[in-house]
Amino acid sequence: MALIEIRGIHKHFGNHPVFTALDLEVEEHQVVCLIGPSGCGKSTLLRCINGLEEIDGGEIRIDGDRITGPGVDVNALRREVGIVFQSYNLFPHMTVLENVMLAPTRVLRQPHDAAAATAMGLLRRIGLEAKAREYPDRLSGGQQQRVAIVRALAMEPRVLLLDEITSALDPELVAEVLNIVRDLAAEGMTMLLATHEMGFAREVAAKICFLCDGVVHEEGPPAEIFGAPRRERTRMFLRRIIEAGRL
């Protein structure tokens, strides 16, 4: 049984359909990349899995538990499913350490000292131990995004959703963020990424899903999707990416 099972979900914003019977599965310890044209719903799909958006039909299950529809404790769900946003969304009025500690102390009710020790350990791993007492606006974009990843990891989620986490970064800062994701993948973290970094997707993903017209238009291992896409829309999309020099 897959860890994340998405079965025939429907969603629309007003008259605009976003998903029409979309299916997707993510196995435990698997890294899955969502690619597709902008506006195809990559971010919305991640937000639905985290309960930040509601779906209009179908269902999503995590480890067999239904997490959509009535009667779901979204706060409990979000403890299991972390998300990192394109624009970092760190809390500007808290130090780096306080950002990381907020949810463990307030949601998991961990003692302050234990949460601080865990947070410092995580910050040490990403080499930002020295920045623990700084405020986010003193950090570069890459550093802020690394802190945002650590903030999600501090909750020890079973799944990590990454929503175009390098799109707002200057090119020279992308690598430091991707290295963390690479490490997490090596450790077996289950991850679902929406990304425009095709080279990175090819490297870390076990499965690539091409989203288009509200469904997963084509999916398969990276070698197959990037090497020999079967569907015309996928080929067109990848041709444009190559023209832009991004693959």
Added chain:
Amino acid sequence: MRAEDSPARDVADGGNQGGQRFRVGAPPPSVTRLCGAALAVAGLVVVASWATLRDLRAALQTLGQAGAIADTLLLLLGMAAIALIVPGARSLLLARRADTALAQGDVIGARVAASAARNLAWITFGYAAAQILGLLAIEFLIANDLAVSRTFFLLPLIESSFFLILRAFWINVAIFMIAEVLVLIWGLVVALARLAPGAAGRPIRLIATFYVDVFRGLPAIINIYLIGFGIPLTGLPILKGMSQEAFAVLALTLTNGAYVAEVYRAGIESIHWSQTAAARSLGLSYMQTLRYVIVPQGVRQIIPPLLNNFIGLQKDTALVNVIGTIDAFNQSIIVASNNFNLSAVTTVAALFVLITIPQARLVDSMVARDRRRMRTGAG
């Protein structure tokens, strides 16, 4: 005129050093007339100053305050008034130098001198305007045989009533200090009620909106009157036993709480929804998100408007005289009617201004700091 036609256009920089020649623009227009006008205005203002000081000396004589010390002070003031001539004269000198330099073909020298002359001329005009306002103020005070001074600034009465007024002013201070703390809490409660989410929050939202509409529209003085006189008449337990000052605090809290609730709401709503998304995605509940993420950031944004509201609240404490509280204003009215003179009221006015000025400067510096922060893109 083409550039090559003008002898003044090709001029050596710094007196022909190294023979390198720069092309510069047209010669500067003459500023002699502007600077002449500045000097003339300065002269007129000095004459007017001396005339006013003479009037002032006469007024002091009628008060029996004239003497060597007063004369020395007046003389010093007179000397200070003459100082206006200095920038006026220097500007005219510089203007002449600019003309001379231009005649010798030194366009750069002419520009430097003309620009300095223009600057000094405007400085002269600025100080002259300020000096004229000062003269008008003095004339106003001594006009009609010192009528204005006697009415508002009768020193013996100000001295004799000062401590009486100051003690009564303590009532105002106590009222606004307590009211400010209550307003801070009550305003936040109302703001959160106005933002109560979902269908369950709807009745709360409606009540909060109704409250804000009513108390924002209701003049503070009517509110104080109704509460101060009305509640004791109702004979309600606990409430009827409260002091007048307590009613004043209650009324001012209700009125200002409505304003401050709106200030809070604006601050809270100014926080981008992505902050809510980030907090909720970590598993924080709605209330936790408000408490740890949204409200702390929103409050930071609203400190300047909040302080402005407090200054208003402090001034509103003078309204409690309608229910007979002996605050500084009421005390001064009593003194004024006993003496047929308003000088004691001036004391109250001065006290109110005195306590608000530091706060006003604080608000200014905070707004300036915020603006600097936003310009540098931080925060």
